[in-house]
Amino acid sequence: MTPSALAGAAEASVVALAVAGDHRAFAELVRRRQGMVRELMRRLCGDRAFAEDLAQQAFIQAWCQLGRLRSPGAFGSWLRAIAVNIWLQEARRAPARLEIPEQDLPEPDPEGLDPAELAAARLDLSRALLRLKAPERVCVVLAYAEGLSHGEIAEATGWPLGTIKSNVTRGAQRLRAWLSPQGDHHE
């Protein structure tokens, strides 16, 4: 299949080609899924360069483990689970790298933000996320940034549903408290 044909092909077909060892098909999958993986890692890491490195690692691991993918249609959720796993491993290995010390965070208003305000809101949210514990952070990001349900988060992380629900609730409460004008006083 030519690169232009690959670009228009259904993802399941491209995945099937990649599973068979077609390197160009895998490149097409990276092209299609890079936004999701890079955005997920950016939210989780804060540090862009580190997030890019982890995103690359996620794709490389996916390439090495493509033979284990049960259904080509499940490629997206399978890749997301790999990315989450890589980040969790990193969080266990070097937690200090993925956290920032506590600091006051002003409230951003997402409605009608100009570019400068948007950049500030992005920074504030990023800092607030970095203050969450790793399990809360990954659950909040998957719920609010990726739009996953509790069940889908449980599938991606391999954690029990109850743990997911409490992590999402607690993490969201903390984020709200940190992003409120009173900052840490709400916690």
Added chain:
Amino acid sequence: MSDEFDPGLRRLFSATAEHPADEAFVSAVTARTSRQRWRAPIARGLAGAIVLAVAAAALGLVLDQSARVITPLLYASPASVAVGLGLVIAGVVCFRLLAPLASRP
């Protein structure tokens, strides 16, 4: 997304979302996966060779050590003398029983 999620936070995440997409990232990943493609079979072959070498060395060591233990026992044990004697007697008995059969026309 479930309705139980906070709408304010949802809006904030949505407003601050980025959707990075560039060929530089694709090239960086595919360059690394290409190297991986050649490295994986070589690494598998090397790992197999190392496992075989270790297994052969372990087997040699075990045989060498067990020979050192078994050989003196074989020569020194009264049981081995008894077994040897038993074999000689069994041989004589067989010879005595079979010799007449062999000499018959």
